[in-house]
Amino acid sequence: MKKGGKDKIKVAFFDFTGCEGCQLNKLNLENDLLDILEHVEIVEFREAMDDKADEYDIAFVEGSITTPECVTRIHDIRRRSKVLVALGACATNGGINALKNIHDIDEVRERVYGKDKYLFPTIPVMPVHAIVKVDYKIYGCPMTQEEFVKVFKALVMGKKPQVPNYAVCVECKLRENECLLERGIFCLGPVTRAGCNARCPSFGQSCIGCRGLVDDVNQNASIEILKRYGYSLEEAVKRMNLFNTTEVKVEP
Amino acid sequence: MRQNLDINVHHVTRVEGHGNIVVNVKEGKLERAYLEIVEAPRYFEAILKGRNYKEAAIITSRICGICSLGHQMTSLKATEAALGLDVSEQTVLLRKLLIDGATIQSHVLHSLFLVTPDFVGKPSVFAMIGDYREAVLRALRMKNIANLVSEVVGGRAVHPVTPIPGGFTRIPEAGELKFLKEKLVNEMLPDCDATVELMHQLLDTIPNFERETEYISLQCDDEYAFYDGDICSSDTGRVPVDRYEKMTNEFVVPHSTSKHAKANRESFMVGALARFNNNSSQLLERAQRAAEKLRLKAPCYNPYMNSIAQIVEVVHCTEEAIKIIDTLLARGLKDEKPDQEPKKYGRGIGSTEVPRGILYHDYTYDRKGLIVKANCVIPTGQNLGNIDYDMKKLVPEIIDEPKESIVKKLEMLVRAYDPCISCSVHMLDVDFVE
Numbered sequence: 001m002k003k004g005g006k007d008k009i010k011v012a013f014f015d016f017t018g019c020e021g022c023q024l025n026k027l028n029l030e031n032d033l034l035d036i037l038e039h040v041e042i043v044e045f046r047e048a049m050d051d052k053a054d055e056y057d058i059a060f061v062e063g064s065i066t067t068p069e070c071v072t073r074i075h076d077i078r079r080r081s082k083v084l085v086a087l088g089a090c091a092t093n094g095g096i097n098a099l100k101n102i103h104d105i106d107e108v109r110e111r112v113y114g115k116d117k118y119l120f121p122t123i124p125v126m127p128v129h130a131i132v133k134v135d136y137k138i139y140g141c142p143m144t145q146e147e148f149v150k151v152f153k154a155l156v157m158g159k160k161p162q163v164p165n166y167a168v169c170v171e172c173k174l175r176e177n178e179c180l181l182e183r184g185i186f187c188l189g190p191v192t193r194a195g196c197n198a199r200c201p202s203f204g205q206s207c208i209g210c211r212g213l214v215d216d217v218n219q220n221a222s223i224e225i226l227k228r229y230g231y232s233l234e235e236a237v238k239r240m241n242l243f244n245t246t247e248v249k250v251e252p
Numbered sequence: 253m254r255q256n257l258d259i260n261v262h263h264v265t266r267v268e269g270h271g272n273i274v275v276n277v278k279e280g281k282l283e284r285a286y287l288e289i290v291e292a293p294r295y296f297e298a299i300l301k302g303r304n305y306k307e308a309a310i311i312t313s314r315i316c317g318i319c320s321l322g323h324q325m326t327s328l329k330a331t332e333a334a335l336g337l338d339v340s341e342q343t344v345l346l347r348k349l350l351i352d353g354a355t356i357q358s359h360v361l362h363s364l365f366l367v368t369p370d371f372v373g374k375p376s377v378f379a380m381i382g383d384y385r386e387a388v389l390r391a392l393r394m395k396n397i398a399n400l401v402s403e404v405v406g407g408r409a410v411h412p413v414t415p416i417p418g419g420f421t422r423i424p425e426a427g428e429l430k431f432l433k434e435k436l437v438n439e440m441l442p443d444c445d446a447t448v449e450l451m452h453q454l455l456d457t458i459p460n461f462e463r464e465t466e467y468i469s470l471q472c473d474d475e476y477a478f479y480d481g482d483i484c485s486s487d488t489g490r491v492p493v494d495r496y497e498k499m500t501n502e503f504v505v506p507h508s509t510s511k512h513a514k515a516n517r518e519s520f521m522v523g524a525l526a527r528f529n530n531n532s533s534q535l536l537e538r539a540q541r542a543a544e545k546l547r548l549k550a551p552c553y554n555p556y557m558n559s560i561a562q563i564v565e566v567v568h569c570t571e572e573a574i575k576i577i578d579t580l581l582a583r584g585l586k587d588e589k590p591d592q593e594p595k596k597y598g599r600g601i602g603s604t605e606v607p608r609g610i611l612y613h614d615y616t617y618d619r620k621g622l623i624v625k626a627n628c629v630i631p632t633g634q635n636l637g638n639i640d641y642d643m644k645k646l647v648p649e650i651i652d653e654p655k656e657s658i659v660k661k662l663e664m665l666v667r668a669y670d671p672c673i674s675c676s677v678h679m680l681d682v683d684f685v686e
Contacts, residue, residue, distance in 0.1 A: 021317015021410040096314045099299040108298040142410040203407035204421030
């Protein structure tokens with residue numbers, strides 16, 4: 001990648017509405033972090049440092065768009081960034097935040113803030129790409145450190161990062177796990193984008209769909225599969241909604 | 253004396269979440285001094301409604317990436333209490349081991365990555381790499397080992413995957429625990445000692461400020477309480493956890509999207525310093541020595557010392573983790589069948605000590621095991637009032653210092669509480685109307 005300004009590539013991290021777990025996973029990179037720092041300059045990262053900058057070669061954006069202020073701020077960041085990467089489920093598809101969207105928004109506000117429901121503006125939860133152009137996406141709740149490092153390195157070397165577009169089942173089979181659906185446990189492996197190395201099924205926990213749906217997923221066929229294992233359409237959609245409200249198109 | 257002062261620190265850095273410091277002195281009179289919370293709410297309460305009991309901990313984990321384990325543990329305890337699910341002694345031990353790992357991880361992140369830059373006069377931990385390379389590498393190592401505990405037992409450091417209602421989906425193997433123990437004994441303990449030594453050298457940079465307040469934490473008879481206990485107030489003593497509403501009394505203030513709380517006075521403090529003040533005699537031996545060396549003595553009324561209390565707890569949790577691993581290995585690890593059918597339905601309350609203080613989850617389930625009502629009271633929300641009162645006492649004491657110095661001390665004060673603003677805002681209690 002072409003370097004901005006004097007020397008190192010200028011990298012910034014921004015957080016919108018989310019749990020900051022992906023930010024934490026970056027700090028959890030530990031020793032890799034120091035290696036990366038040899039090649040790039042982190043110019044803005046509010047959770048870890050005081051500094052602020054005007055322009056960025058790579059901007060990593062975490063969290064969902066949930067308020068009018070978020071909309072303004074993401075425009076401003078996009079304007080000053082050469083490459084913008086959405087980081088984690090909240091940024092790539094709205095994540096768990098977007099479950100809010102299936103409820104009546106006025107009712108939700110009133111239940112939380114009562115008579116002050118219009119004190120804090122809120123809008124339906126949106127992924128970053130609903131507002132500005134996103135160049136690359138790093139999926140997952142939380143994103144995996146491996147995928148973050150992979151994408152980061154590719155960008156620094158001027159390459160186009162590749163992410164899987166097949167189902168978690170593929171990785172799960174490669175790890176020779178016993179199929180959870182066969183064991184009678186609900187699992188979203190068949191419809192969820194791989195790249196996590198089937199972490200949850202490998203620990204005996206079902207896939208909860210945190211990396212979003214694979215592109216062009218045949219949702220009706222997936223629902224047929226889940227129905228075959230004894231789950232109703234309503235139940236299947238409810239489970240898929242957990243991390244994918246903005247992607248699931250089938251109405252129960 | 254300075255007559256006028258206007259401070260507005262927009263989005264305090266090196267804290268989790270979004271908050272602003274607002275201070276206003278006019279004609280010698282303090283008009284405003286508070287921490288404004290501007291984090292965008294996420295309406296978790298709406299998200300939880302109607303969800304299955306197996307999903308509650310998965311969802312509430314996402315309230316906060318830093319405290320994900322704490323939310324999971326508290327959520328599981330609330331669900332188990334409501335549905336009558338039993339857990340084995342092995343599960344309790346593994347959960348305590350997870351809590352030790354998560355506490356070390358969070359405390360190291362806060363005290364060494366976010367706070368220490370203030371003590372050594374640097375804008376960030378990245379800027380410390382030059383002059384304090386060994387300290388930074390050490391902190392990274394400690395975080396690494398703490399995360400390893402979560403990965404081995406929980407399957408992942410952020411949003412762990414194995415803890416479910418009734419137990420674990422996977423029990424670690426003896427070899428994995430032995431490996432963890434080696435890391436803890438051979439690397440973590442020496443790193444703890446070196447960290448205590450570093451903090452000892454930096455003690456003089458900690459602002460000298462005191463304000464006595466009410467300290468609230470869990471307390472139990474047989475250990476320094478993290479996983480379980482009664483609610484203990486330094487003012488009024490112990491009450492059972494199901495009385496938590498009387499000990500929190502949440503209320504809305506106009507300058508914060510997070511609710512504030514009070515118990516017996518206008519405000520109270522939770523977190524490492526509160527735990528230390530209430531339970532310091534139960535700290536394990538090495539942690540006792542660390543406290544002595546760091547001149548931390550109960551009761552301590554200086555909120556800036558919270559970061560030091562965290563270091564002492566890092567030592568304690570390391571010792572405790574080693575003890576737990578020894579016990580687990582001595583007993584032999586057994587496979588568990590965590591999937592149990594609910595034996596009852598209704599309300600259940602769970603409470604644990606998470607890194608930032610006492611956390612409560614309170615759920616009500618219907619006959620189908622779906623959530624009808626949820627309430628979570630977050631440590632940072634409980635601390636917000638206390639931060640405001642500290643600021644109101646601190647500002648007049650330092651009013652004649654240069655403005656930059658006042659701003660720095662205020663930022664350091666907010667940071668000392670280790671506020672987790674995502675947590676405090678993202679879960680607001682609400683009654684569902686069925």
